[in-house]
Amino acid sequence: EPEVTQTPSHQVTQMGQEVILRCVPISNHLYFYWYRQILGQKVEFLVSFYNNEISEKSEIFDDQFSVERPDGSNFTLKIRSTKLEDSAMYFCASSDGQGAHNEQFFGPGTRLTVL
Amino acid sequence: GENVEQHPSTLSVQEGDSAVIKCTYSDSASNYFPWYKQELGKRPQLIIDIRSNVGEKKDQRIAVTLNKTAKHFSLHITETQPEDSAVYFCAATYFGNEKLTFGTGTRLTIIP
Numbered sequence: 001e002p003e004v005t006q007t008p009s010h011q012v013t014q015m016g017q018e019v020i021l022r023c024v025p026i027s028n029h030l031y032f033y034w035y036r037q038i039l040g041q042k043v044e045f046l047v048s049f050y051n052n053e054i055s056e057k058s059e060i061f062d063d064q065f066s067v068e069r070p071d072g073s074n075f076t077l078k079i080r081s082t083k084l085e086d087s088a089m090y091f092c093a094s095s096d097g098q099g100a101h102n103e104q105f106f107g108p109g110t111r112l113t114v115l
Numbered sequence: 116g117e118n119v120e121q122h123p124s125t126l127s128v129q130e131g132d133s134a135v136i137k138c139t140y141s142d143s144a145s146n147y148f149p150w151y152k153q154e155l156g157k158r159p160q161l162i163i164d165i166r167s168n169v170g171e172k173k174d175q176r177i178a179v180t181l182n183k184t185a186k187h188f189s190l191h192i193t194e195t196q197p198e199d200s201a202v203y204f205c206a207a208t209y210f211g212n213e214k215l216t217f218g219t220g221t222r223l224t225i226i227p
Contacts, residue, residue, distance in 0.1 A: 004158070033213075042119075042220065043159070043204060048213035056213035091159070100208040100215045101147040101166075106158045 002026045004107035006092050012113045013082055021077045021110045023092030032075045033093040033104060034067065036060070043091065049075065050098065082114045117142040119207050121218025128195050129226050136221045138205035139187040145207040148188045149215070150179060154201045162203075163190070192223075200225045 005024045013019050025032050034046040047057040049067050066078045075094075079086055089111050093104040118141040128134045140148075146167035151159040165172045165179045165188065172179050176195075181188040192199055205218040 035215075035217075043206075043215075043217040045214040045216065058214065098213075099211050100213055101210050103149075103161050103164075104215065106151075106160070108158045 004092055004094055004105050006090075006107035006110050008110060009108065010111045010113070012115065015084060015114055016081050019079050019082055019112060021079075021090050021092075021112070023075045023077070023094075023107055024073050025075055025092070025094030026096075026105055027073070029094035029096050029105070031055075031095040031098055031102070032067075032069070033095070034077045035091045035093065035106075036088040037091065037109075038085075038088045046077070055098075079112075082112075084114050087112055087114045117145055117207055117216040119205060119216050119218040121205050121221060123221060124219065125222045125224070127224045127226055130195055130197060132195055134190075134192045134195055134199070134223055134225075136190045136203055136205070136223070137187060138189070138207075138218050139185075140207040140216075141186065142207070142209070143183075143186065144209045146209050147207070148179070148181060149206050150190050151204045151206065151217075152201045153204065153220075159204060195225045197225050197227055199223060 007022045032049045037043045047061045048055045064080045068076050089109045091109045092107040095102045095104045121138045149164035152162045153159040176193045178191045202220045204220050206215045
């Protein structure tokens, strides 16, 4: 069964450094998402992406964040200058239909630790 | 915006007994409510969902109920088994919205 994959599984970085989190969505899916979960808190929506552009973003997704689909398979989340409070688990998800009422398939997550 | 509250945060149940997890939501426009299960070290996976045109949906040992008036929905697991041990997340959204709003999660432990 096809799955969403994410790399790396764990990323440790110094405050102020740039990080890129990578995701490979399910191949026939067209709608992509990033969520994050700070330890002990709820999963929070960051951004949705379709047809090479952002379709919706949350207030968390400020100018430090960007997303890209650089080729036909990868979907990336870049954090330009990491802060301590960016430490969290980041989940990528994909769906074959527009709107969150279509099942979103989640990746295993990347744990980002900012020191 | 939508806010989803989930209770309890932890729940321990004897194997074979039932477990109930409850969520409330704030936005009356929400009309789709999925439940995700996340086993330790694994990805969240959809286990059941309900749309606001029905009050209850069942899939084997799992059921979800929805009370639109009170703005709450619940997950019921009957005849619990050790493999039901996981963190369960409820979520809410409305058709056409891109964003899922999640609850804080419930860690369910099944005691053999």
